[in-house]
Amino acid sequence: MIKLTVNKKKRSFAGHPFKRLLDVLREDFGLTGAKEGCGEGECGACTVLVDGRPVNSCLIPVCQAEGAKVETVESLGTPDRLSRLQASFLECGGAQCGMCTPGMLMTASAWVKGGGSAEPKAIRGALAGNLCRCTGYQHIVESVAKCVKKKARR
């Protein structure tokens, strides 16, 4: 039995310890936000936070997440109550087809939470492991910068 915390809820998983964290989240816990893109750690569509840090959940067997705090895009907000970051993506057109968006949001949320700057070059560096094949990077970077600025104003 593998115990872990997912989106602040204690969960346990009784299946195979080598099942990927991505598949456990999607198939066993019903959290389908994280997507599988490349399966090689290149695209970042499967990004979730483990103990606050962005990781590729397609490269982690669930046994390596034992005792960890996992956060997925479902932890951010709800359609009625978007998080500041999600609202910024909506306002700036930071989502197009949506495939990369959950991963982008999770990497960006760690950036914002960690006190990252609104400087576009720094944001691009932070998001370097998340590919957007709509190539909508400009709006994504603007969305993150907007969120950082909103946070600073509060």
Added chain:
Amino acid sequence: MRGAASSMSVLRPRSAKEALAAYAAHPSAIPLAGGTDVMVLWNMGLLNGRTVLDLSGVSEWAKTKKTPRGLSLGALITHQGLQQDAVVTTRLPLLAQACATIGAQQIQNRGTLGGNIANASPAGDTFPVLAVYEAVVSVMGPGGARAVPFSGIFAGVKKTTLAPGELIASVDVPFLAKKPSRQLFRKVGTRLAQAISKTMAAGLLWLEGGRVEELRFALGSMAPTVRRLSAAEAYVKGRKLDAKTVEEACSLLEDDVSPIDDIRSTREYRLQVSKNLLRSFLS
């Protein structure tokens, strides 16, 4: 074919002793650290049916210790952990720089120093730096512990000189006795992040009275394993770095490397850019 979890067996040791015993009992097991290489192969369905030795619970191999000569870096320290270590960033800055170029932060948060070495890719990003810092790899196995100079850890593409049952415990990196006059880490790839390098260089240079006291220069992705440029290093020793000496060093570079044409680059490009890196470092 995809990876099938149900076909796998997982060994989960909780100490170095348990890890070595488990590996001895299952010699064909695949050691797993951060998973950033192993899991890619597994996702492709190439490791189905195998036994995996998950080392992530071996906490004694995830620590940094000061030694009389430098730092002993636990094999399971992540690339991100190395960048966060204040002693690494101040005393071994090229290592922190190299770690910052590996994949992107998702990979740096998982991938480990020992895993990078055990994977033995010709393009391993930390290798040129560990070569010029003259690191020593501490290995543990059924025959006890042994220290392998970094120059002797690789046997070829994706091959180490580790004996059956041996695991990397730590990487011991001595501090430099004297501050170098110049230092360099440079990775050349298609983009800054995620790319596997076409060539990469690490260099340390000490000048004394206008002459070269010592040069250490290593190239990655330029041969089956990382290479120190021993011919160029020996040639410049004691010389002034005038244009003629620098050009001679650049042409001697070819003595120590054997770059190939592949999907990432060509032999010609790799040689030209590597020479440019050495030339600008020495000029």
